[in-house]
Amino acid sequence: MSNQYLVGIDIGGTNVDALLVNRTxxxxxxxxxxxxxxxxxxxxxxxxxxxxxxxDELLEIGHIADSAELFAIGVGVPGLVNPKTGHVALAVNLDEESMMLGPLLEARFGCPVLVENDANAVALGAAKFLVDPSIEHLAFVTLGTGVGSGLILNGQVFHGSQNMAGEIGHMFIKENDVRCSCGANGCLETFVAGPAIKRMAEKVCASEQETSLKNYAELSAAAVFIEADKNDAVSIEIVNEVGVILARALQGLIMSFDIQKIVIGGGISRAGKTLLLPILNEWKRMRDESVMATEMLQPKKLMICPATYKAGAWGAVAVALGQQNLDQAKMVVQMN
Ligand SMILES: [Zn+2]
Incomplete structure (x- = not known):
């Protein structure tokens, strides 16, 4: 095999990131x-x-004169994606209801273009580039303004019957007084996503409770984690509450699919160990009362995505490899 050039495109809500890599x-x-x-x-x-x-500019920077020389382009995009046809529906970041994104880019660049839902792409990328190559069952959980996940089962993206697999943000937790963006009540993301954490902070700030959060002109989820780190009791309580609910949701993922590794990414994951510890504490509590939990909820199954790893862009590169090539790559890695 000679050198292969691949491009990964991550279409986010704010930026479009593109990564050019060489498979040596x-x-x-x-x-x-x-x-x-x-x-x-x-x-x-x-x-x-x-x-x-x-x-175009990426290829210029990377001195690739002809895009037809690319092995493939992979794209990660939010929305309902049909990976077989490259069709994207409800592509809010593209301002389009419906678009044949794959064929359109193929015609423009003259090389194969593979398209995948962004949550699935980051999960595929993590399985390929971030974790031990022996791991075949992985979930990449994104915690940000919403909560979503991509599932890799048996080394492949698990799409489900309606391409909705992994949409754990809308898993029912318990009734609360918040209406989710999906219209339902009690969804996971109304407890643990950024806006939920911010809402909890606003609530305590409106109360008589003493908290350093009251020093903030503009509250945010990040502020809660910062103040928890500085030992503000109220912030610690919020972080613990988030941790407990997340711990149970992630336990659900593990018990449903026997997942080997859960990677937590997204904006909230920047809180690092301040987010991780309350989850692990709740898992420990669960292990202490159950032999099955002792077996299934080992701390090594959970990791925070490193801040320096470009999860979206590398995920799109993994999409560019295609499933067959991913399997081949793993075989080579294992032989070495
Ligand atoms: Zn919902």
Whole structure:
């Protein structure tokens, strides 16, 4: 196998990131160039035109003269994606109801283009580039303004019958006084996503309770984790409450799919061990009362995505490899 150049495109709500990598003769992946731009330009350019521009400029930076030389382009995009056809529906970041994204980019760049839902892409990327290659069952849980996950089972993306597998943000937890963006009540993300944590902070700030959160002009989930780190009792209580609910939701994932590794990414994961510890504490409590939990909820099954790892862009690169190539890559890694 000679060198292969792959491009991963991560279409986010704010930016479009593009990564050019070289798969070497030794089956290692080296980053050649990275490029990013706001997806919505002041000039009112359509998001799809910005995406094409970012890739053109990426190839220029990486000295790839002809995009037809690329092995493949992989794309991670939010929305309902049909990976077989490259069709995307409800592509809010593209300002389109429906788009044949894969074929459109294929026609423009003259190389194969594979498209996957962004949550699935980051999970595939984590399985390929972040964790031990022996891991075949993985969930990548994104905690941000919402909660979602991508599932890798038997080394492959698990889509489910309606491409909705892993949408754990809308798993019912318990009734509360919040209406979820999906219309339902009691969804996981109304307890643990960024806006939920912010709401809890606002509630305590409106009360008589003493807390350093009252020093903030603008509250945020990040503020709660910062103050918890500084030993503010009220913030610690919020973080613990979030940790307990997350611990149980992640236990549900493990018990449903016998997952070997859960990677937590997204904005909230920047809290690092302040987020991780309350989850692990609740798992310990569960282990203490159950032999099955002792077996299933080992701390090594949980990790926070490193802040320096570009989960979306590397995920899109993994999509570019395609399933067959992923299996081949793993075989080579194992033989070495
Ligand atoms: Zn919901």
């Amino acid at each position: 003769f030794e089956n290692e992946f080296e980053q050649i160039a990275f490029h990013t731009k706001p997806i919505r330009s002041a000039s009112g350019k359509r998001p799809i035109d910005t995406i094409i521009e970012v890739v």
